[in-house]
Amino acid sequence: MTRKSWTSPLVLLLLLTALLTGVTACSTATSPSAQNPGPGVTTAKGETSPQPKLAKSLNLFIWSEYIPTSVLEAFEKEYGVKVNISTYSSNEEMFAKLAVHSSGYDLAVASDYMIDLMRKQDLMEKLDYENISNIKNIGPEFLKRAADPDGAFSVPYMWGNVVIAINKDKVSTPVSHYRDLLKPEFKDSLVVLDDSRSMIGIANQMQGKSLNETDPAVLEKSKEFLRQLLPNIKAFDSDSPKTLLVTGEVAAGIVYGAEASLARQENPSILTVIPAEGMELWQDNFVIPKGSPNKLTAETFINFVLRPDISAEISSHYPYANPNLAAHELIDKEILQDPAVYPPKSELEKGEYMVDIGNAVKLYDRIWSEIKLE
Incomplete structure (x- = not known):
């Protein structure tokens, strides 16, 4: 007598479910979103789901000699995002370029008085502070200044x-x-x-x-x-x-x-x-130009820079006065006690x-x- 080969519908269903689960797990492990996620969002059930993935690059408009290469490389290593730098020599030059083509940049640095003008000209995006949790490290005296009373558009960088x-x-x-x-x-x-x-x-x-x-x-x-x-x-x-x-x-x-x-x-x-x-x-601040194509990536970079260790790294290269009070414990005392920097x-x-x-x-x-x- 020959053995009859067969499989019940229940077994077929279990096999198919296991197969699909394995394929999904492999896809998640190798997808770009998993490798390069944005800041997580906590749901009502307390679960964390990734936001849309970050951009592959970030265009930053900033003064020259104002952010060290080591910080840009650390951000790229951690998030997989390359930061492209464009520089200007005055706030007026920066404003003129953003007024013509603000969407050409993802992130910029502007002084207080220029932020006031940019706010009046509607040249900045409102910030989503859910993506900038490290704002807590900034001293309260540097927040919600006259140029941006509600702190809706700017985050302190250096002063x-x-x-x-x-x-x-x-x-x-x-x-x-x-x-x-x-x-x-x-x-x-x-x-x-x-x-x-x-x-x-x-x-x-x-x-x-x-x-x-x-x-x-x-x-x-x-x-x-x-x-x-x-x-x-x-x-x-x-x-x-x-x-x-x-x-x-x-x-x-x-x-x-x-x-x-x-x-x-x-x-x-x-x-x-x-x-x-x-x-x-003066106080310089991060702002996101109107129409920035990579707003989430820009906010992620701001949050990264506001980490005490990263902020202190910036001060070690360019010792401007730092509004990040949490970083002061990591900054060389010689800098903090220099009256040229901290009068x-x-x-x-x-x-x-x-x-x-x-x-x-x-x-x-x-x-x-x-x-x-x-």
Whole structure:
């Protein structure tokens, strides 16, 4: 008698179920979404499901020498996303490009006063803070500022100041005010910021006026102060003014506090002077340009940068003042105690932040263009 070969419907169903389960598991293990998921979303049942996968690349628009390659490489290693960097030399340049083609960038860095203008021009996407949980690491004094009262569009990145840096081996005359740099001893020996708002604002301060002055009469006088300063200016440089200080090609400069600090690390002869007129203060922030094609990826990058270890890594390369208080425990004490980077509270109270000055910016632009052409 020959054995009859057969399988019951129940067995067939069990075999088919097992086969499908195995195929699904293999697919999940090798799919791009599993390899490169976005931040998880917690459901009502307490389960975590992945958001849509992150983009393969992220286009970041930022100042030069402002974020170390090591951080970009760490993000790519952890998330599989390559960060492409484009740089600008002023907030105005950044604004002009975003106003024309904001969707060409996924993420940008902008100073407070420019965020105010971008908000009014509807050039930014609202942030989803479910993807930026590390915002908790930022000090409350840096959040929800006048430029973005609800904190809907911006996340603090770094903050800082503008100071006078001098080479003590090359400067014999006392320097405590911006006005002191008008002296003939400084002929062709200064590096200053290539920034209309900063330099005209400083000329305003020379008169005892506001950094944000809009009175045409005051601004015309500021123009005359800058004309007097011109013979002493060897270079306009906002990107890396420390270079000329380190090499000794200039005797002094009007530079960012962090640049003065970096210059001193390489050349101990560099000293920092906090101007008696009061410092310009600033805060730079991450924003997502309107129409960004990779908003989730941009928010994931912001959250990554706000990790204490990553934020401290940035400060070790570029020691601007860091609003990430959780990162302070990991930052070199020498940086935290450097008055060029973290000025005394009494000096901070005398400082002033830029604000949006409306149509007066056209007068600033005209004055700056005329000065640069002389």
